[in-house]
Amino acid sequence: MKCNKLVDTGRRQFLRGGVLGAAGVAAGAVLPASQAKAQARAMVDYPSNRLANLADLTLNEPMDITYPDAESPGVLLKLGTRVEGGAGPDGDVVAFSVLCPHKGYNMSYHAADKTLNCPGHFSRFDCEAGGQQVWGHATQNLPQFSLRIDDAGDIFAEGADELIYGRLSNVLES
């Protein structure tokens, strides 16, 4: 429940536009390491941002993060079971956007079945199946952040595999 409250706090502040405040509420949330900028190249250039260290993660407790910038809330998880696309020595570390791709509500984590659930219209996504929509109204599965973990155990996010709600470029461009 603690985690749900954290995410919920983040949601309320996020909807008010207080995104930096929202990010600051959560332990372990970090500001982007480098400012993203527009690129006149075919692909979006994602920043490589340190999210946390493996030692910071508690089994099946969500850690609030933001990626690729402070306005895009997400969650970092150590699931405890090896999953396709999972990072780390146990292949069980994953990170997702927590903005529901349906209408942009901030979702909460349900630890009992490792899903993210939307309070807006009740969609839910499976964190153990690449963010697959278990049931709901979104027309895409949940954006998952690709992770790299270095020798020191620092976890870096380096990309996303679906368009994040509320932005027509995953890396905001001016």
Next chain:
Amino acid sequence: MAYKRQIDRLPIIPADARVQNVTCHYCIVGCGYKAYTWPLKQQGTTDSNWAGVDLSQQQYAETDAWYAPSMYNVVKQGGKDVHLVIKPDVDCEVNLGLGSVRGARMAENRRSDITGTQQQRLTDPLVWRYGTWQPASWDDALDLVARVTARVVDKEDENDLYVSMFDHGGSAGGYENTWGTGKLYFGSMKIKNCRIHNRPAYNSEVHSTRDMGVDELNYAYEDYQLADTIFLVGTNPVECQTNLYLNHMVKGMQNGAKVIVVDPRRTVTVDNSEQVAGAENVLHLAIESGSDLALFNTLFTYIADQGWVDAEFIAASTFQGDVAVAEDAAHPAALGSFEAARDACRLSLADGAAITGLTEAQIVQAAEWIAMPKEDGSRRKTVTGYEKGIIWGNDNYRVIGALVNIGLATGNVGREGGGVCRLGGHQEGYFRPSDAHVGRPAPYIDQLIIGGGGKVHHIWANDHYKTTLNAAEFKRVYNKRSNMVKEAMDARAGATREELVDAIVGAIEAGGIFSVCVDIIHSQIGQAAHVILPAVESGEMNLTSMNGERRLRLVEKYMDGPGSAQPDCIIAARLANHMERVLREEGREEYADQFQGYDWETEEDAFMDGYHTANPEVTYARLKDMGNNGVQEPVTGFADGKLVGTKRLYTDGVFTRHGREDGKALFCMGAWRGLQAPGKAQQKASFRFLINAGRANLNWQNWFLDQKNEFVMDRFPVPFIQIHPEDMAELGLNPGDMVEIYNDVGATQGLVYPEPTARRNETFMIFGAPNGTQGNVINAGTNELILPNYKQTWANIRKISDATPAAARVSYKSWEVEL
């Protein structure tokens, strides 16, 4: 890993993009969308765009300034490639900017040669030649169809031409296309042996409510926001009419409405309603499958006995006397007065509870929520929605009549916060000459075909292989009969047209069937066809339909159809032209004359020739001006530059649907009589599992577009069958295993999905799926008036194999939200 599009960025809609009105072409709710198109080499910027907002900033929940990758594509418009975005319309009263998991994929489900989507769409006519289908010109294909058809029909006898034709709106239906096919088959011809897209006969799904005087779409969606109680029967609106639920029913609950859901299974609608209204305000009546009639008759009896009826309304607006219409072959129950129906339907709480499996207290609570006057003595406003659970369930005529009885007795028809309405599948869009010659009961076409009936079969967007009962047998026979014609055609390769027609007719006379399939894709029954004609869909043509509250709108053509595909109405017109020409060549002048009147060049011509003649105020230009809010039918005038409509029917208490001059509604005198359709009770006794079936949120109807949509097929590679975990354990099943569902009439397959809320020995699978057709295990027995009973089916289940790699990847978690 779940399917991901790997799209990091989308083109921005420029400020000067073309904007057109779109009503979603999937379900009956008809959500408003806007289609934005603009030249391929142009784009908006973060500071200059259609939304007029700074797109370098994150947009927040419910924003209008974002679209998902599924709402984007590149399509042809006027022969040129253009960007296309189809996004929900925030100003449409129906959905207020909400998009469903189906409608918000409209753009992605358009055919694109650039992005490669929907390459399954047909582009040119195909004719069976040289042992397979070969591309052909329209004139060539239609000439063959007309010549073969002309050999089996005559002015005095058209009974060897069988026709399967959609009657719906939206999609590729609508007033234009039902008129095109209707004028051909019910005007120029009088085809008796015909059926509709989802059932094996040409009939109403709701005969009884019409016979009682009550049209099945009589309210406005806002009634869900005004009601004290929302009474949902055999319907699962959050999955099947999503934004009616989210934008209207949810608001009703937030306004304090209580919710009653009658369904053997705990649907997502029950769970979501508990989330919104609180579990104490949601009553789920999980009845024994097929016992709805007993429940309604018990409720009707109890409500009447308590005096919770609208006596004034009954006296003023309903038939006084005894029996108005006697029970006969066309009327599976007598119709009459309130008191006559009370006598005929009487069922005690004890009997009702025993039949339905509910407790007496549950039935009493439902009655109180439906009809008990409020504390201040005022009448309780109850809106009733029903759909396939009873339409395609046990004893169709009586069960719908019994439900309408409750609405009439409590004065909940034609009033704010009331209405007794079907929730619907597709939109509606029916305008045709009279079908009276078809008769009632209508011919049971699919069984007649199995029995050797029909020589030529014209199929307009029907796929019997997926949407009929006794489907396994139907497919076996239809493949055999159509193959006889294919073999005859193959044997005369190189022959002249005359020789080929002779060969085809020879095969027909020997028991074959010549099959012509008009569709947007190469359907499953299309595999048996000899001629295939490509049609366009809504948006590839201008198309008018009405939604579940009779809201009429024009979808503007925003893109070209694939290849040379045509609107169905134009295909029908060209076929009529060819029939006329061939008949004149044959010297059958008088018959040829019947095929005049099809000089249409556009769908608007067909609209003006049909719908407009009965609704002279309605034109394309006026509908376009009315935008996505349209006008609710019937249209009564045109004033101040706007079409004037009708918000809800029967506000004057005069009931007309039955055509009675007295304007009085009738009650249905249908007593409970067990499982009505032949063979059902025996099947129930012989097989372990109830194989309930219906729709799921993700999959539209028979998956005709979704079967080529990666997002959809990734989630459910084959149709799921939900089974209780303890039943799974007994059968040695794991999630994702492939099972065979088999009984006395056939077999089909499904992917095991554990469902802890299911009752033991009761399963649920998706209806109409292409790769696991539930119709294979439904027996041929129908309700009276040839209404299929798809729901009450029983079978056994055995494991075929472990989960396939595709099935092993997907999530098998609960659909119930955890907040």
